[in-house]
Amino acid sequence: MASTSLSEFQSVPIVDVAPLFDGSDAAARTVAAEIRRASIEVGFFYVRGHNVPLDLMRAMLMGAKYFFTLPEERKRAIQVNNAHRGYVPFAQTTLGRAKKPDLKESLNFAFPFQAGDPYLADGKPLIGLNQWPAGEPVLQRIAEDYYAGVFELGQKLLEGFALALDIDRGFFRELYRHPLVRARLVHYPPQRAGDNEGQFGAAPHTDWGCITVLWQDDVGGLQVRNRSGQWIDAPPIEGTFVINIGDMLERWSNDLFVSTPHRVVNSSGRERYSIPIFYDPDFETVVECLPNCSGPANPLKYPRTVAGEYITAQYDKAYAYRQKAG
Numbered sequence: 118m119a120s121t122s123l124s125e126f127q128s129v130p131i132v133d134v135a136p137l138f139d140g141s142d143a144a145a146r147t148v149a150a151e152i153r154r155a156s157i158e159v160g161f162f163y164v165r166g167h168n169v170p171l172d173l174m175r176a177m178l179m180g181a182k183y184f185f186t187l188p189e190e191r192k193r194a195i196q197v198n199n200a201h202r203g204y205v206p207f208a209q210t211t212l213g214r215a216k217k218p219d220l221k222e223s224l225n226f227a228f229p230f231q232a233g234d235p236y237l238a239d240g241k242p243l244i245g246l247n248q249w250p251a252g253e254p255v256l257q258r259i260a261e262d263y264y265a266g267v268f269e270l271g272q273k274l275l276e277g278f279a280l281a282l283d284i285d286r287g288f289f290r291e292l293y294r295h296p297l298v299r300a301r302l303v304h305y306p307p308q309r310a311g312d313n314e315g316q317f318g319a320a321p322h323t324d325w326g327c328i329t330v331l332w333q334d335d336v337g338g339l340q341v342r343n344r345s346g347q348w349i350d351a352p353p354i355e356g357t358f359v360i361n362i363g364d365m366l367e368r369w370s371n372d373l374f375v376s377t378p379h380r381v382v383n384s385s386g387r388e389r390y391s392i393p394i395f396y397d398p399d400f401e402t403v404v405e406c407l408p409n410c411s412g413p414a415n416p417l418k419y420p421r422t423v424a425g426e427y428i429t430a431q432y433d434k435a436y437a438y439r440q441k442a443g
Contacts, residue, residue, distance in 0.1 A: 125343065125345065126158060126159050126343050126349065127343075127347075127349055128349065129159060129161045129162060129163060129341060129349070129351045129359070130151070130154075130155050130159065130162045130163070131162065131163040131164075131165060131354070131357065132148060132151045132152060132155060132162050132163065132164055132165075133148070133164075133165050133166040134148055134164045134165070134166050134167055134273065134274065134277060135165075135166030135167075135168075136148050136166075137273040137274070137276055137277050138166075138168055138273055142286075145276065145277065145280060145286070146280055148277050149277045149278075149280035149281040150281070152274075152277045152278060152280075152281045153281035153282075156278070156281065156362055156366075156370075156373075156374040156375070157373060157374060157375065159341070159343075159375075159377065160341075160361055160362045160374070160375040160376060160377030161341050161351060161359060161360065161361045161362075161377055161379070162359075162360055163354055163357040163358065163359055163360070164270075164274070164357060164358050164360055165354075165356060165357050167270050167357075167358060168266075168269070168270060168273075169263075169266040169267060169270055169358075170266070171356050173259075173262060173263055173266055174263070174332055174356075176259050176263075177259055177260065177263040177302075177332070177392060178332075178334060178390060178392075180255075180256045180259045180260060180302075181224070181302040181303075181304070181390050181392065182390060183256065184224055184250065184253075184256060184302060185222065185224075185302075185304040185390075187250060191250055191251075192204045192206075192222075192224075192250070193206070194250070194251065195248040195249065195250055196438075197209075197225060197436075197438060198245060198248065199242065199245070199439075200227075200242070200243055200244055200245025200246070201225055201227070201243050201299065201432060201436075202225050202226055202227055202245055202246065202247050202248050203224070203225060203248035204222070204223070204224055204225075204248075205222060205223045205224075205225060205436070205438075206222055207220065207221065207222050208220075208437075209436055209437045209438060218437070220305060220306060220308060220383075221303050221304060221305045221381075222303075222304050223301045223302060223303045223304070224301070224302040225299060225300070225301050225302075226247040226248075226249075226260060226264065226299075226300050227243075227247065227297070227298060227299040227300065228295065228296055228297070228298055229247060229261060229264070230244070230245065230246055230247075230295075231246075232246060236295045241400045241425060242400075242425065242429040242432075243297055243299070243400070243425065243428065243429060243432070244295070244297075244400060244425075260300070260302075263300075263392075264298075264300050264394070267300070267330050267358075267394050268298060268394075270330060270358070271293075271298065271328070271330055271394070271396040272289075272290060272293065274328065274330070274360065274396075275288075275289035275290070275293075275327075275328070275396075276289070276290075278328070278366070278374075282369075282370060282373075282374075282407060282409070282410070283409060284407060284409065289327075289398070292398035292399055292402045293398055293399065294399055295399050295400070296396075296397060296398050296399055297326070297395070297397040297398065297399070297400060297424065297425060297428060298394060298395070298396050298397060299394070299395045299397070300392065300393075300394045300395075301392065301393050301394075301395075302390070302392055303390065303391045303392070303393065304388065304389075304390055305338070305381060305383045305388065305389040305390070305391075306383070306388055307383055307384075307385060307386050307387055307388060307389075308382065308383050308384055321342065321378050321379070321380040322378065322379070322380070323363065323364055323376040323377065323378055323379075324361060324362075324363040324364065324376065324395065325363055325364050325365070325395075325397075325427065325428050325431040326363040326364070326365050326366075326395050326396065326397035326424070326428055327363050327365045327366045327369075327396055327397050327398060327424075328360055328361065328362060328363055328366060328396045329359075329360065329361050329363060329393050329394065329395050329396065330358050330359075330360060330393070330394045330396055331358060331359040331360070331361070331391060331392070331393045331394075332358055332359075332391065332392045332393075333353050333359065333389075333390075333391040333392075334353065334389060334390045334391065335353045335355075336353070336383065336385045336387050336388070336389040336390075337350070337352050337353055337385060337389075338381045338382055338383045338384070338385065338389055339351040339352075339359065339379065339380075339381055339391075340379060340380050340381070340382065341361075341377055341378075341379045342377065342378040342379065342380075343377075348380070351379075361376075361377065361379065362374045362375060362376050362377065363376055363395070363397070364376045364427075365397065365404050365422075365424060365427065368404050368405075368406070368418075368419045368422065369404055369405075369406065369407055369410070370406075370407065370410050371406045371407070371410040371411050371415060371417065371418055371419070372418055373410055397424060397428060398424050399424065399425075400423075400424060400425030400426075401423060401424070401425060402423070402424040402425075403421055403422075403423060403424075404421065404422050404423070404424055404427070405419075405420075405421035405422075406418075406419065
């Protein structure tokens with residue numbers, strides 16, 4: 118890493134997380150130390166050694182490209198529902214303080230609940246059944262396989278984060294029984310040179326949840342803001358994921374780990390695709406400062422909140438389809 122200060126970082130570090138998969142506590146703690154440093158200083162890091170097959174990552178990219186070439190009526194046949202699953206057209210998302218909606222479209226899917234699951238009975242927001250385009254079983258299978266692979270990676274990463282916070286390694290696992298782990302295939306069209314004033318692929322924002330596991334194609338466009346206000350490129354690195362801290366993990370850690378603003382500007386002249394997975398816990402999870410993250414010299418900074426209620430409130434502000442007319 119290029120520096121030791123959050124205000125000065127000029128690049129995003131890379132962490133090899135393979136030791137999190139081998140069961141060795143000593144090796145995992147070495148990785149956790151790297152995660153801790155990146156989480157305090159940058160709020161972002163790449164991971165390699167993650168056990169998600171590269172062929173599966175490439176297949177998911179091909180599936181995403183295929184989906185977005187479908188006729189508009191086929192995509193809109195599965196338009197996003199109240200559980201935020203399905204197709205989100207262009208100009209539906211306004212992040213942060215942006216004045217213009219993001220220049221992107223997406224297909225959203227999440228934890229694979231089955232019809233009749235008693236957890237669906239309460240009608241919680243963001244909890245429901247996935248929607249898939251009719252007659253596309255291969256796309257659905259690839260997406261479900263990809264989701265399963267990244268889900269297991271997320272569990273291992275959260276073990277690393279727990280060790281980095283000096284709490285029980287399995288702390289987070291119990292919070293992911295019916296989780297708000299949400300995947301998104303995203304398509305960004307190219308932006309014309311000189312046409313970026315106020316228009317973003319994704320406007321400057323922080324992520325709302327615990328962590329995000331992002332795969333990006335080779336086009337680039339992701340930028341991370343350091344505390345001096347510089348936008349630092351987070352370019353694609355073959356075979357890696359980008360991990361970033363979200364608002365909830367920042368709250369859990371009482372601002373020890375930082376939820377860093379980031380944005381996407383696709384000025385490449387090419388179409389860009391990315392696949393973020395917002396790796397968030399069960400709806401009813403209470404998020405409050407961990408006991409060892411506050412004290413007389415570091416008082417509590419946030420009230421306790423409920424994960425699902427917090428995330429739902431952010432969706433209600435950001436997505437046009439969730440806002441009442443008039």
